[in-house]
Amino acid sequence: MVATIMSGKLLSDELNEEMKLEVIKLKEKNVTPGLVVVLVGEDSASQTYVRNKEKRANTLGIHSVVEKYPEKMTEMELLRVIDRLNKDDHFHGILVQLPLPKHIDSTKILNAIRPEKDVDGFHPINMGKLVIGQPERIPCTPYGIMKLLQRYEIDIEGKNAVVIGRSNIVGKPMAQLLLMKNATVTIAHSKTKNLAAVAKEADILIVAIGRGHMITKDFVKPGAVVIDVGMNRDENGKLIGDVKSDEVQEVAGHLTPVPKGVGPMTITMLMYQTIESAKELLN
Amino acid sequence: MVATIMSGKLLSDELNEEMKLEVIKLKEKNVTPGLVVVLVGEDSASQTYVRNKEKRANTLGIHSVVEKYPEKMTEMELLRVIDRLNKDDHFHGILVQLPLPKHIDSTKILNAIRPEKDVDGFHPINMGKLVIGQPERIPCTPYGIMKLLQRYEIDIEGKNAVVIGRSNIVGKPMAQLLLMKNATVTIAHSKTKNLAAVAKEADILIVAIGRGHMITKDFVKPGAVVIDVGMNRDENGKLIGDVKSDEVQEVAGHLTPVPKGVGPMTITMLMYQTIESAKELLN
Numbered sequence: 142m143v144a145t146i147m148s149g150k151l152l153s154d155e156l157n158e159e160m161k162l163e164v165i166k167l168k169e170k171n172v173t174p175g176l177v178v179v180l181v182g183e184d185s186a187s188q189t190y191v192r193n194k195e196k197r198a199n200t201l202g203i204h205s206v207v208e209k210y211p212e213k214m215t216e217m218e219l220l221r222v223i224d225r226l227n228k229d230d231h232f233h234g235i236l237v238q239l240p241l242p243k244h245i246d247s248t249k250i251l252n253a254i255r256p257e258k259d260v261d262g263f264h265p266i267n268m269g270k271l272v273i274g275q276p277e278r279i280p281c282t283p284y285g286i287m288k289l290l291q292r293y294e295i296d297i298e299g300k301n302a303v304v305i306g307r308s309n310i311v312g313k314p315m316a317q318l319l320l321m322k323n324a325t326v327t328i329a330h331s332k333t334k335n336l337a338a339v340a341k342e343a344d345i346l347i348v349a350i351g352r353g354h355m356i357t358k359d360f361v362k363p364g365a366v367v368i369d370v371g372m373n374r375d376e377n378g379k380l381i382g383d384v385k386s387d388e389v390q391e392v393a394g395h396l397t398p399v400p401k402g403v404g405p406m407t408i409t410m411l412m413y414q415t416i417e418s419a420k421e422l423l424n
Numbered sequence: 425m426v427a428t429i430m431s432g433k434l435l436s437d438e439l440n441e442e443m444k445l446e447v448i449k450l451k452e453k454n455v456t457p458g459l460v461v462v463l464v465g466e467d468s469a470s471q472t473y474v475r476n477k478e479k480r481a482n483t484l485g486i487h488s489v490v491e492k493y494p495e496k497m498t499e500m501e502l503l504r505v506i507d508r509l510n511k512d513d514h515f516h517g518i519l520v521q522l523p524l525p526k527h528i529d530s531t532k533i534l535n536a537i538r539p540e541k542d543v544d545g546f547h548p549i550n551m552g553k554l555v556i557g558q559p560e561r562i563p564c565t566p567y568g569i570m571k572l573l574q575r576y577e578i579d580i581e582g583k584n585a586v587v588i589g590r591s592n593i594v595g596k597p598m599a600q601l602l603l604m605k606n607a608t609v610t611i612a613h614s615k616t617k618n619l620a621a622v623a624k625e626a627d628i629l630i631v632a633i634g635r636g637h638m639i640t641k642d643f644v645k646p647g648a649v650v651i652d653v654g655m656n657r658d659e660n661g662k663l664i665g666d667v668k669s670d671e672v673q674e675v676a677g678h679l680t681p682v683p684k685g686v687g688p689m690t691i692t693m694l695m696y697q698t699i700e701s702a703k704e705l706l707n
Binding site: 327332 | 547550557581606
């Protein structure tokens with residue numbers, strides 16, 4: 142068997158076309174979706190991410206602003222910025238680029254974002270609403286994975302789904318989304334014993350560990366759908382996933398590549414939720 | 425093997441003694457923990473529950489008030505009651521007895537309770553904080569189960585835990601609590617295929633299905649810890665659990681009985697969180 146490759150790039154392109162039309166329709170109603178990205182400090186990876194988000198927003202016709210602040214900004218100053226942006230009707234989405242400098246409490250900052258504008262889906266009330274089955278904003282990476290599963294017509298109900306990794310931004314919300322679609326969901330992690338055996342029970346295997354090429358074919362049930370959330374650099378600086386794709390693609394039924402798999406979907410869902418947030422203003 | 429019986433009754437008695445002392449200490453600091461229970465309509469089961477809560481609160485020295493309202497009360501009127509109680513410093517815990525009459529949106533009411541006073545742990549922001557690993561108020565039944573596991577020195581880290589049932593008040597928060605203690609957690613439910621096989625993988629099996637005696641010994645791994653959340657009536661009106669205890673106790677290592685297992689712990693944790701909430705006022 143050779144796995145069907147699930148292209149996040151392709152689906153992103155499709156969704157971009159739909160979103161462009163949505164934005165045009167909103168503008169006809171005098172609403173321009175707006176996204177503000179707050180960047181504190183000079184972290185170079187963060188700068189690249191922020192640039193990519195700005196570029197994508199511009200392509201879609203979303204009003205996009207990046208507010209840059211110096212590394213030595215205080216927590217109180219940043220809270221005042223958030224407060225101003227919460228009230229600014231031009232922005233339907235507020236994104237604070239992480240990581241923040243160490244002297245600023247990220248939790249406090251994220252909790253200060255108005256939940257409706259929390260297009261990252263990180264606010265505890267948005268997490269709570271997701272868990273109790275009334276989602277409003279959803280963390281973008283697991284949301285993008287659900288869109289990919291849907292696009293490739295993967296049956297979820299009654300399937301065994303195993304999520305490896307339990308971060309607040311991927312693993313935990315991922316488990317909730319799969320549960321909402323009636324999968325039997327297992328959350329595995331660094332303390333899980335016999336991880337390969339647990340993973341091998343999965344019809345749908347979501348891997349978000351952050352260790353390059355850790356998942357070999359011994360972790361994969363023949364025919365399984367394997368979603369690789371990893372973004373690691375190998376010794377040559379090449380971008381690689383958590384899944385050893387060359388051997389896993391011989392076993393899996395479906396596989397997301399790295400790059401061009403889950404990665405592009407995360408930024409796509411960020412834009413998607415910004416537009417959703419703008420639409421809600423019309424109601 | 426005959427299972428060790430995990431007595432929620434016994435642990436409740438122990439915790440009651442501790443709580444009585446806590447309340448005395450608080451009163452010395454001029455704080456009397458207060459719990460208000462809001463009861464709408466004439467549901468007879470609800471009246472019994474409310475009476476039991478009031479009785480327990482009184483035993484512990486907690487200031488306890490039951491506010492009763494007629495079935496035909498409007499949603500707006502109930503929201504005004506909640507608003508008043510949110511502001512009333514005599515009450516550190518507010519509990520709205522469910523179910524509410526059909527013309528009132530329970531979600532809207534529960535979301536209106538000030539999160540600090542949400543001693544039931546049902547507010548979405550409390551659920552969200554639990555999920556992201558910063559719990560403040562925790563749904564009482566799973567919280568009580570964690571206390572029972574701790575009391576009986578059950579090792580959780582690295583163990584396979586299976587939670588059957590995915591309600592917002594038991595299954596989902598239960599899964600999060602077990603995950604926080606480093607179990608590998610599976611959530612199973614009515615759409616799970618081959619439930620017996622899934623359950624039989626569990627070192628710790630939490631059963632919250634609501635179907636009397638459904639879990640036979642074929643669902644239980646020898647030596648497993650089995651927690652029975654069920655409260656059902658058999659054809660003779662006798663209270664029975666979801667677990668067929670006569671045969672499961674021959675296989676399991678530990679088992680909670682019904683009654684006197686999980687049941688008493690729920691009300692105990694309600695009191696516990698009311699006291700915690702009062703303590704926070706001192707800080």
